[in-house]
Amino acid sequence: MVMNIADEKFERDLIDNRARSVAHLFIDRVAKSGQDEAYRFPQGGAWKSMTWAQTDTHARQIAAGLVALGVDAEDRVAIASSTRLEWVLADLGNMLAGAATTTVYPTSQLADVVHILTDSGSRVVFAEDTGQVEKLRSGREQIPDVVKVVVFDGEGDGEWVMTLDELRELGRTRLEETPDVIDDRVAGIKPQHLATLIYTSGTTGKAKGVRLSHDCWTYEASAVDSTGLLNAGDVQYLWLPLSHVFGKMLLCLPIQVGFPTVVDGRVDKIIDNLPETQPTWMGAAPRIFEKVYGKINTMMEADGGAKLKLYRWAVEVGTKVANERADGREPSGRLAIEYKLADKIILSKIRARFGGHVRYFISGSAALNKDIALWFSAIGLPILEGYGLSESSAAASVNRPYLGANQVGTVGWPLPGTEFKLGEDDELLVKGPGVMQGYWNLERETAEVLTDGWFHTGDIGEISESGHIRITDRKKDLFKTSNGKYVSPGAIEAMFKGVCPYASNLVVEGDGRKFVSAIITLDEDAIAEWAEKNGMAGKSYRDVVTSDACREMVQGYVDEMNLRLNRWEQIKRFIILPRDLSVEEGEITPSMKIKRRVVVKKFKDDLDELYTD
Structure with missing residues (x-):
């Protein structure tokens, strides 16, 4: 049986002494790492950086601007935008104002946007561009609670729509008048206060608002930190939709650990950006890995001949090494010699396409094909597959990069502090600090899925002797x-x-x-x-x-x-x-x-x- 090598006391101390809220966590990070790089982002064809102290200035101005607009504690403030620096700053502004972020995918149709905004009672909406603004205008009569729209790229109208710069200016004025306004707001935030209202994607019926407290996010950040997966020397590449629970979790981790994050939501730029930004890890959905796997293999098939044979040999050797490591052994003897050669002439060149510094990827949000996962391990870019739902604040389990711990085909061990068990029909049940408070305004639906703190995931699974979780399918899809x-x-x-x-x-x-x-x-x-x-x-x-x-x-x-x-x-x-x-x-x-x-x-x-x- 493979055991987690992380120190249990360290895990417990980190989780038990976690920050009171996301806002407190952020303020602590600014105090510790003020002049260090926090975010890197594209601007004018180049990469620009922002320190934690600069981020704090922007976020406080946004927060004070929201307060000036009449946003109270736990009021909902929506963000309808693709992944970009402004999304991050708006969310941090919400946290510092004591508000709760409501997530809206920019691709959502008008009917879905109206449902989310009216159901949540959102007071302000951050909109990415004029396209999002016009969508909101067309449904304005149906969203009477929205008092102001703040646009990232576009012009204000002097009435319902204002620019982000105008909001920040409003915030600067408020801070001059009341310097302690944000510190007072932060002091009033409690762990159980609503931080995020994430609407489930809704594969059936209308999307439901998942109520996630500050305590959910600070637990997620401290629990992942306690596993030793990440450190302050890492660099994250973040492209995932921040309206998705996985993306939101990836915003909390750098605040907890202190590493910089490259932010660029343009999916078509990922492969070009990786060599430029040289991240050490990246979270992604399986579709990205599927495309990369397909692209490289079809390219090698097209080349054919000796090059294809050499590639197949190198991957075969890499696969043997990956299997050895999964069993808790480093390669030795002839296999070690062959792997050194295969890595030098083939595998390292494939890794260079990803910037040459990636230690591993983390995959979530959907099932990852086992053959694809094994191929990535073979080339020296292991994928740590994890599992979670909106209702569990993203990660409930994840594989670990330790020798013998990353079991391809599973979604790893539970996060420290989270428990799994099998219910009726082998349905996975999960319990822990990351589990939601419930669905927004849906008491009956909440009662159907939460029993004594155990969340019924709807997924069929298995728990191995080593404690690894395996997902076999969605219960409703069988x-x-x-x-x-x-x-x-x-x-x-x-x-x-x-x-x-x-x-x-x-x-x-x-x-x-x-x-x-x-x-x-x-x-x-x-x-x-x-x-x-x-x-x-x-x-x-x-x-x-x-x-x-x-x-x-x-x-x-x-x-x-x-x-x-x-x-x-x-x-x-x-x-x-x-x-x-x-x-x-x-x-x-x-x-x-x-x-x-x-x-x-x-x-x-x-x-x-x-x-x-």
Whole structure:
């Protein structure tokens, strides 16, 4: 049995003596690290830095501006923006004002935005740009509680909309008049006060507001800190949506530990930015790892010949080493010699694409394919998969980078102070300081999922002898074929992304049917490269993915995956959609989770045709 090597007394002391609130945590960090770099961000084609002391100045001005607008303790202040420095500053301003941040994805449709703002009773909204402002204007009559919109990029109108600079100027004036206004607000914040209202992505029905207190976030930060995963010498690259609970947690960690964070939400710039910013770690959703894995493997396949053979050999050696380390052993003898050579000529060059300094990645928000995770470990960039939900303030468990501790295919050990147990039907139940207070204004729904402090996750799982947690599927997604066999669609969908480098999404169907079928979409960038190499350069995405040649290629990968599945789980027939699933069409959530029921219902007629004979 592998045991956690972290010192239990150190863990307990760090957690028990955690800060009273996120605001107190931030003030402590400024006192300790005022002149150190806090954030790095793109501006005018270059990278600019902001110290903790400079961040404090900005955040206090924003906080005082909010107070001047009439924002009281625990009032909700929404942020509708992509990931950028201003999001961070607005959130810190909210914390210092004693307000609670309500998160709004910038991609959300008007109806969803109206629901979140009215349900939360948000008083002020930070909006990224004129597009977000116009969205709010179009629904203004439905959001009467919103007294002011503060725009990051755009102009004010002298009435309902003001700029961020105008808010900061208002704050400066308030601080001149009442210098202690923010310190007084912070002094009044209690651990149980509302800090964040995160609306679940809503794969079914309307999104619910998850009530997360300051105590939830300070626990998360101190618990992760106590594991020894991170240190003050680290550099984080942060691109994840900050409206997502995982992104919000990644804002708390640097305040706790003291390392700088590179902030840039442009997903298309990640690979270009990593060599420039040279982070030591990054949190990400599985889709990023899937794309990188697919890109490198298709590129090597295209090169072919001796180069491809050398690459395959190096990955094979790296995989053996990764397996040795997972079993608690460092490679020795011939394997150690081979690995040193493989690393020098192949693996180190792949790592250089990520800046050359990454120690590991942390993956969350959805299931990570085991083959992809093992490949990253093989090249020397281990992925520490974790598990959590909005209702658990993000991380409830995570793998550790210690020898023998990172078990690929699991989501690691519980965070110190968090407990797991199996309930009815092997449903995972979680309990700890990170668990939410409840759903906003939904007492019945809260009572349905919280029992004596235990949160019913809705996920089916296992707990190994070593204490590692394994997720097998969502309880509500399991279905039974007409032959009486249970199928776990999530496991199959994750598997396909490890087999097919061109895959974007797979939706498995077969509930009550005689066999399992699937809806498949392909990655636009990857399939464009495939098309160019297969005589279809210049053709539209639709023409390429609906071609006989493309279908034959996908069929080959489906056949390969089927060899790994039980007979009743195998994909017998499938549809390739002429477009990818999208947030705009309501088929995936802003956090990139598939709305399986929506997709199956939307394409029901096409699926029915697969079962006609």
